[in-house]
Amino acid sequence: DGSLSGGEALEAIDYAGEFDGNLIVIINDNDMSIAENHGGMYKNLKALRDGNGKADTNLFTAMGLDYVFVKDGNDIESLIAAFSKVKDSKRPVAVHIVTEKGKGLSFAEENKEDWHWHMPFDVETGKAKYNYDGEDYGDLTAKMLLRKNEEGRKRMRSDLRYSHSRRLLER
Structure with missing residues (x-):
């Protein structure tokens, strides 16, 4: 799939x-x-x-x-x-x-997109076994990409001091 x-x-x-x-x-x-x-x-x-x-x-x-x-x-x-x-x-x-997807679990069958992936849960209720309110890998990845983007912009601004870099942008 x-x-x-x-x-x-x-x-x-x-x-x-x-x-x-x-x-x-x-x-x-x-x-x-x-x-x-x-x-x-x-x-x-x-x-x-x-x-x-x-x-x-x-x-x-x-x-x-x-x-x-x-x-x-x-x-x-x-x-x-x-x-x-x-x-x-x-x-x-x-x-x-x-x-x-989710066969046999009514809450998963009814809401397949939310249950495409899930943390450990109680099979009777569908409630998560753990309350996790910290950053997950998606949050951390987004922060890293934003940080790298900003670092790249700073590097580009500092490179523009050199005439050969400015000429590249003028082309």
Whole structure:
């Protein structure tokens, strides 16, 4: 799903197709990214979902992987059957598993975006186990980027003292 749209994931799948031996690539497809899905990857996954694993184009087979489709990835028996089928494969295989985000937790099913990722929580209530009011990685990253931006501006202003730097800006 959304994670596959990154370059590193696509490079890994591309190289996996050249691998000689047992390699199982798990595609957890919950039809969701943090933001609205769009683009070629989304369209191909949707076509595969809608066609029960069959579509005119299959990105994974095009990249040299065998392909197995699991329509109900929240069903343990379906998962056991799929992995039993591929566990001794002599070739790389993509196991495309369609899952429902938050399956079984009403509060997560009803508000998938907020529950895309969550701190540890009580499964009965959905309440966070810990009250954390400090800075998180998002806050710290934003502060660092703003600081680096300001440092860059100061450096640029000091560089403008030199005539060769001014000439660059005039071009």
